Amino acid sequence: MTTFVDRVELQVAAGNGGHGCASVHREKFKPLGGPDGGNGGRGGDVILVVDQDVTTLLDYHHHPHRKATNGQPGAGDNREGKNGKDLVLPVPDGTVVLDKNGEVLADLVGQGTQFVAGQGGRGGLGNAALASARRKAPGFALLGEPGEGRDIVLELKTVADVALVGYPSAGKSSLISVLSAAKPKIADYPFTTLVPNLGVVTAGSTVYTIADVPGLIPGASQGRGLGLEFLRHVERCEVLVHVLDTATLESDRDPVSDLDIIEEELAQYGGLGDRPRVVVLNKVDIPDGKDLADMIRPDLEERGYRVFEVSAVARQGLKELSYALADIVATARAAKPAQEATRIVIRPKAVDDAGFTVTKEADGLFRVRGEKPERWVRQTDFNNDEAVGYLADRLNRLGVEDALLKAGARAMDGVAIGSDEDAVVFDWEPSMSAGAEMLGRRGEDHRFEAPRPAAQRRRDRDAERDEAQGEYDGFSPF
Template sequence: MFYDQAKIFVKAGDGGSGIVSFRREKYVPMGGPDGGDGGRGGSIIFQADEGLRTLVDFRYRRHYKGDRGQHGQGKNMHGRGAENFTLRVPVGTVVKDEESGEILADLTKHGQSEIVAKGGRGGRGNARFMSNTNKAPTIAEKGEPGQEKCLILELKLLADVGLVGFPNVGKSTLISRVSSAKPKIADYHFTTLVPNLGMVNIDETGFVMADIPGLIEGAHSGAGLGHEFLRHVERTRVLVHVLDISGSEDRDPVEDFVKINKELNLYSQTLATRPMLVAANKTDLSGAEGNLAKLRETIGGSYEIFPISAVTGEGVEKLLHRIAEILPGAVPLEFTAALDEHRIVRPEENQRFSVERDQNGIFIVKGKEVEKHAAMSYLDTEDGLRRFQKILKTMGIDDALIKKGIKEKDKVLIGHLELEWSEGI
């Protein structure tokens, strides 16, 4: 089975925690702080591998977690950083953030890699907090939590030539004749439900041909699994529009040509500039001659038309020779669009945090900076608690809570940390 989409959850490794430690040496009764820092957590990396063809591995495992960094130790020994977690995906995979829709990676070359979730930095040990006013700090930091995201993986096949057209026009028969690909072939619509790739050798050169499942009117808006199929057309350098020139299903080949081209243009305007050849298939059936003459009269001035019979092989070699001629001049496709066009840039908010009160009377403080401090602070020492309280006061969170009407013993939630308000703190 061909899997070209997957939804997974990734969690980068947390940073290792710093440690509170003091020198303990003979004849040194009051040694200074020597707590080491924690190591950085492992990041989640995606890497393109040309040996893979589908996203099937992500069907059976959907959760991936990076290792956390090693904790710091005494004697100023820092924790070791964790190894990054590398996930191999087929060349042509696009990685999107499910929540924002932002494209995080577009992997189009073998070996190309991108970090999609960064590991948390290690927390600082108490040696970092020594100052002229505090020679023996009992302050340290927990490791920063690693990034976590729900991701959508989409595989867009990378092929030199893409066969497009309505269902049952002979695309699968054509690719089975010119390559070793063995797609399912039958006389009914949507026999092909997944793309087929075939290697074609002609004129001492080779190219990859993709049989794209049949499109229908409205495909650009998702009709008939249109988006599932059209994404694979984007990565082809040359398009071959296959028509049933015999009109064997009481359809007009000229109207079919116009409809499919309209769907391609509505889906992506860049497809309108892609080189396109027209393969007028099924010339071995009755009615082909009249429709072929009509097709040449209508579009012959704009497109090269090649009468072929995928069943008998008539005209196929001429079509392949022409494809081999124009491929060197076709623009290599690395991206369907610049990554920056899909990257969402959000302006920095003037408001560093927000304070709300839920229906249970709990005050909820939100904000990336304050939630990070809450996650990394040790509150089990007097120095650590005092430092965190100073951070809240300096940021203006105390004043904001008072304005909201907070009272003695009211609950305050910051990230996963729950606190109790006390007057005078």
């Protein structure tokens, strides 16, 4: 059974916003007390949060579909709908969030670091919120927006200071078991270690973490064996430790060749050229191993490596190695800022961005894309003519009508707002650019007008009589 998972594909869906309410306040002796429809509640977000107690992505491997709760609709008497509850997903420290195209969205490092993977939909406005001096009695409300849904990839890159790399059975697991309190599975056959093991080492006043990376063999960077699956775990380490087996029983291998092969795989993977290297010659408690270590050590030191001869079984040379690694880690930490900020990719909009685009497609259809027009379309109840008119006014104020004219759109040309999956398509009428002027004061109801004084009513009546008399006189045959 799988117990360690460091890469999963996750489908997240934020909650939908609740619909706004269209309602008119009514009470005794006041049947038309004005609009009182409440707003809909906001949909819940999907939030990734770093939790130190979580060490694997196993839970998301078994349950890859996650959805937050929806917001509740508004109600009359200015009652707003309840907001949806955010869905908080704990992830291990060092989790990288990517989109389905492999582009990095966030790099989550540090306890409590958060990333909103799915934004909850806004709640729709009720007719009380839509009322204004010109629109005193809206007969419509806005719909709640759908929550953001997308596919993301979570990759775990172990947050460790020291990475042990080397051939299977070189003694990495044995070394980490004696340097720290970790208890990995140890045996003398290939691929004993199937998951990265972590241990905490204390050397003087320095405390650092150490990890062994399993499965590095020739061709690992191209996917052979287990190497490609776990090479990502060395990316965050401050120092790489080559663990070389000086007592190997395989006749076609020697420690120097093993080192060259592992270095070639690290170079093929990329991004690790600046890490300091340390070479550990393991199993020197065996006579043949000690002789081979003495033979190859000058060559390794000539290449610029710091070399340590150790025996994990006999516990030889471990103190010197531990303190040397602590010095390298402490130096690397001192060169870094006090706190490395979590990297979240932000893509600001251009200064001259109009908020939408209008393009003419091959079939003659004009397509409008943009955050605002697409959101407004999602909020519109197309079964309500007044709501459709309100949408037309909003698009006109944004400049969509003018942009269509500049793009060459003519009467009855097809216009689509949105992507192919959820576009609203209609035949364009240029006259709609008149907006409110064409349709009058949309949403007005004279029943809500304050009563006029008697003198004002008489003056208005006289003016209407004089106007009618003038029109009659103009058509008089006499």
